[in-house]
Amino acid sequence: MNLKSQLIQLQTEKLDCLSREDLEILIENMLDNIGSIDSELRDKLIYTTFIRLIDENLLTAKHYHHILKICLDNQHLFFKIGEANTDSVFTRSFSCLIIAAILCKDSYLEMFSETNIEKIFEKSVCYLKNEKDTRGYVEGKGWAHSIAHGADLLVALVNHPNFSKKNIHDVLNTVENCLFKKAAYIDDEDERLIFVIEGLLKQDLEEIMLEEWVSRIFNKLQLINEKEGFSDNFFRIKFNVVNFLKTLYFSLGFQDKCYKARRLIDDYLKSLFY
Numbered sequence: 001m002n003l004k005s006q007l008i009q010l011q012t013e014k015l016d017c018l019s020r021e022d023l024e025i026l027i028e029n030m031l032d033n034i035g036s037i038d039s040e041l042r043d044k045l046i047y048t049t050f051i052r053l054i055d056e057n058l059l060t061a062k063h064y065h066h067i068l069k070i071c072l073d074n075q076h077l078f079f080k081i082g083e084a085n086t087d088s089v090f091t092r093s094f095s096c097l098i099i100a101a102i103l104c105k106d107s108y109l110e111m112f113s114e115t116n117i118e119k120i121f122e123k124s125v126c127y128l129k130n131e132k133d134t135r136g137y138v139e140g141k142g143w144a145h146s147i148a149h150g151a152d153l154l155v156a157l158v159n160h161p162n163f164s165k166k167n168i169h170d171v172l173n174t175v176e177n178c179l180f181k182k183a184a185y186i187d188d189e190d191e192r193l194i195f196v197i198e199g200l201l202k203q204d205l206e207e208i209m210l211e212e213w214v215s216r217i218f219n220k221l222q223l224i225n226e227k228e229g230f231s232d233n234f235f236r237i238k239f240n241v242v243n244f245l246k247t248l249y250f251s252l253g254f255q256d257k258c259y260k261a262r263r264l265i266d267d268y269l270k271s272l273f274y
Contacts, residue, residue, distance in 0.1 A: 035091025039142025103156035136187030151192035158199035
């Protein structure tokens with residue numbers, strides 16, 4: 001029985017029916033095929049099965065450490081990093097999701113030390129900095145969504161109890177870097193990135209730092225306009241920045257916090273359109 005058939009069958013069965021040996025084999029097969037271009041296998045079967053294993057507490061600490069180590073390696077999170085418009089993005093992007101899922105679970109289990117989380121953070125930031133394939137939905141192959149999945153990974157890190165607040169500045173830089181990639185995000189990437197900022201606010205991100213960061217983003221956009229004029233690149237980045245700032249504005253409003261930052265965003269957005 002091939003992996004897809006096995007996973008389809010397991011959808012209607014309890015996963016705890018698997019023997020220890022069969023579970024080990026299944027995990028390895030799923031990791032080997034995590035970036036399959038078959039969207040059903042990749043998204044609806046492999047990913048959801050990993051989530052079931054995590055949610056149903058069927059993995060040991062040894063499993064978690066092993067899966068995390070594999071997903072962070074050069075054949076997964078950094079598989080052919082730097083490529084664009086190739087199938088390698090699916091391996092990188094879905095490795096992000098599995099890492100994020102493990103970190104969310106570990107928020108309760110706390111298997112990973114501050115040193116572990118710091119190393120994962122460094123690799124995650126490096127990944128998002130170097131990811132060039134920013135496609136959302138790929139016709140015939142399903143969701144790539146590398147920026148959205150990378151944002152999910154950052155959220156899981158920021159919300160982890162062993163996240164170091166000294167990394168708040170690096171998180172902001174990483175989100176900023178995503179906004180200024182040469183792409184126009186049309187698949188809710190801005191909303192997923194906002195969850196990162198919401199997580200930082202729970203980690204006591206100071207409003208003055210948020211204000212300074214918003215100003216930096218706007219000034220950076222203005223510098224691109226001064227250098228390139230109304231280029232395609234400028235309009236793509238402007239699209240990203242505006243959507244992100246709009247979403248941030250309403251997110252802060254819904255939470256009734258950071259009034260000064262909201263006022264600043266309001267002023268900047270008005271300056272772009274009036």
